[in-house]
Amino acid sequence: MKLNLKRPIIFFDLETTGVDTSKDRIVEISMAKIMPDGERIVKTRRLNPCMHIPEESTAVHGITDDDVKDCPTFAQVAKSLEQFIRGCDFGGFNSNRFDLPVLVEEFLRVGIDVDFKRRKFIDVQNIFHKKEQRTLVAAYKFYCDKDLDEAHSAEADTLATYEVLLAQLERYPDLDNDVDMLAEYSSRGETVDYAGRIVYNDKGEEVFGFGKYRGRSVCEVFRTEPSYYSWMMNGDFPLYTKKVITELRFREKNKS
Structure with a gap:
């Protein structure tokens, strides 16, 4: 075969x-x-x-x-x-x-x-x-x-x-x-980044796959708590995860 x-x-x-x-x-x-x-x-x-x-x-x-x-x-x-x-x-x-x-x-x-x-x-x-x-x-x-x-x-x-x-x-x-x-x-499920920190929910929205905001919209959290983005960027997360959340953050900024 x-x-x-x-x-x-x-x-x-x-x-x-x-x-x-x-x-x-x-x-x-x-x-x-x-x-x-x-x-x-x-x-x-x-x-x-x-x-x-x-x-x-x-x-x-x-x-x-x-x-x-x-x-x-x-x-x-x-x-x-x-x-x-x-x-x-x-x-x-x-x-x-x-x-x-x-x-x-x-x-x-x-x-x-x-x-x-x-x-x-x-x-x-x-x-x-x-x-x-x-x-x-x-x-x-x-x-x-x-x-x-x-x-x-x-x-x-x-x-x-x-x-x-x-x-x-x-x-x-x-x-x-x-x-x-x-x-x-x-596949084990739809992830946005390869590490599984950011995943898609059943509506196709990017949500957190870990931590206190698990299951909540990434963009919504960054809007209400901008410091969480800074915390992740300064934290021990994979470079690709940081790339993904930066793209999501700029996508939301461009909408406004």
């Missing part, structure tokens, strides 16, 4: 310095670009995160400071990476909640505002959890009947994720071989 694609899709996986999407950095990135004709282009490289890789993170992916000390930084590869992913949809395992937000933050730090708004995102983990409730290693064994011997190697995880999705399409007749449908099915 091959995916029914209208445009290329990139399956990707990141190994990072930690799990904080707003602070941690990429130390290894692997991308498998699947073309509509089935051609597969795989690119994997390690990056110098310009910060210490904590020992607990090294225990997961096996990458140390010495391993990446002579590697390029994200800033040095950002332009070529943006060209590689331009016009593509995306797929990953837990990518909607982790890998994608981390990647967006890395681009914003170096001043490259990649437009992901028109792209579709398939999170294979969400499909798996809705169907079977397992991990990637178990998913690979369950769907592909193979052992994932190099788990937490970015390239092994990337290629395994792609194989799992193909196997899921074979197994579940109700899953359409269509990127739009798969992206919708694998």
Whole structure:
């Protein structure tokens, strides 16, 4: 089987310095670009995160400071990476909640505002959890009947994720071989930013997804309590979240 694609899709996986999407950095990135004709282009490289890789993170992916000390930084590869992913949809395992937000933050730090708004995102983990409730290693064994011997190697995880999705399409007749449908099915809900701080309500309005104003309109809160916007901008929130609330704030100002 091959995916029914209208445009290329990139399956990707990141190994990072930690799990904080707003602070941690990429130390290894692997991308498998699947073309509509089935051609597969795989690119994997390690990056110098310009910060210490904590020992607990090294225990997961096996990458140390010495391993990446002579590697390029994200800033040095950002332009070529943006060209590689331009016009593509995306797929990953837990990518909607982790890998994608981390990647967006890395681009914003170096001043490259990649437009992901028109792209579709398939999170294979969400499909798996809705169907079977397992991990990637178990998913690979369950769907592909193979052992994932190099788990937490970015390239092994990337290629395994792609194989799992193909196997899921074979197994579940109700899953359409269509990127739009798969992206919708694998989403956990409509978020405005990737971190889930700002979400859409059932009326399509942007509301807070956290804190004391959870469920309340972002624009309404900023109108009645402008200091809340300042608090968020000065707080420890992802750069993309700050970008979103700034766009919402200016949108409201332009209406008046």
